[in-house]
Amino acid sequence: MDRLHVEEQISFSCEQLGDTAIIIQFGSEITPEIHEKVKAFTNALEENPFYGFIECVPAFTSVTVYYDPFLVFQNRKLSDGATNIESVSQLISSYLKGVTKKLLLEEVNQSRKIEIPVCYGGEYGPDLEAVASYHDLTVNEVIKIHSEKEYVVYMIGFAPGFPYLGGMSEKIATPRKSTPRLTIPEGAVGIAGKQTGIYPISTPGGWQIIGRTPYSLFNTSKYPPSLLQSGDVIKFVPITITEYEKYKETSV
Structure with a gap:
């Protein structure tokens, strides 16, 4: 303490x-x-x-x-x-x-530390290659930079359970998309400027989507309904598509 x-x-x-x-x-x-x-x-x-x-x-x-x-x-x-x-x-x-x-x-109080599994790229991260190209990095380098740091949840907002995270490396800071998508799926992990975050529900948005987590960040049947709270410290853990499907079956 x-x-x-x-x-x-x-x-x-x-x-x-x-x-x-x-x-x-x-x-x-x-x-x-x-x-x-x-x-x-x-x-x-x-x-x-x-x-x-x-x-x-x-x-x-x-x-x-x-x-x-x-x-x-x-x-x-x-x-x-x-x-x-x-x-x-x-x-x-x-x-x-x-x-x-x-x-x-x-x-x-000591912060909770929570690991968030993320399947990067492919259909789950359609903008990962664009982010890599923007910084003249490889896809694997972007994944490594994004997942090697710990992030503080500064606040919850924008959408129910949406965490605003601090601590992302400026090496992968990327502007929002010029034309927002009409729908971004629940669990999408994105980058917007120097921010990274996770979409807890399906919603329109302009963030660069680099991956997706199988975890449910907002569940009205739980108390509190938001998985993450202000002050939590999270770390993204890269997983494969197969692991994603297994997590999805047993995710919190």
Whole structure:
């Protein structure tokens, strides 16, 4: 377990988002260190929510906290009491700043490490050769570069269960397709600029598809429905078509 040190690491700002949300911003650059702060704050708030709290949504460098202003005003437990509805945002900001400053006492949970099997190329990765050609690499070199690193799940978004991953090598960073596909299948692994990700459901998209995983990333019959969560660390493991079919029969 690692501890965050307020004096050295915790710097933040609060920004009101309408009447029902506040953004806690921990920085402007996407780094593992800032993500640790995002994760620690999210854990602390979910374990100690205030009356009227709805949810918090972590992103690359910030956490958006949604709340019911009427319930906060009605309960008046965040301080000595609000005298009008306009003071609710001040109460929430004060409470969230207190949570952030107390992160010195909070331990950051160790990240889950998850291996994601991927069948690269062929019908499962129709853009793999194009990515290799774009960088003057061989197909095997692209696969090696893509699968040898560990990736941090910074946030879930765009589609249910879609992981935004950090840490991909710039050696294979490739622009999106000029014309998006109308349908990209569930499990497709793609590259878009410096990002790599996995499509949890079938959806239109413009990412360069280099492979596919047999794993199901989003299942409404499970709790939580998303296989991956913010803060997870994943590693792609190359598999053959035969192995893909076997995984598909027993995938999570």
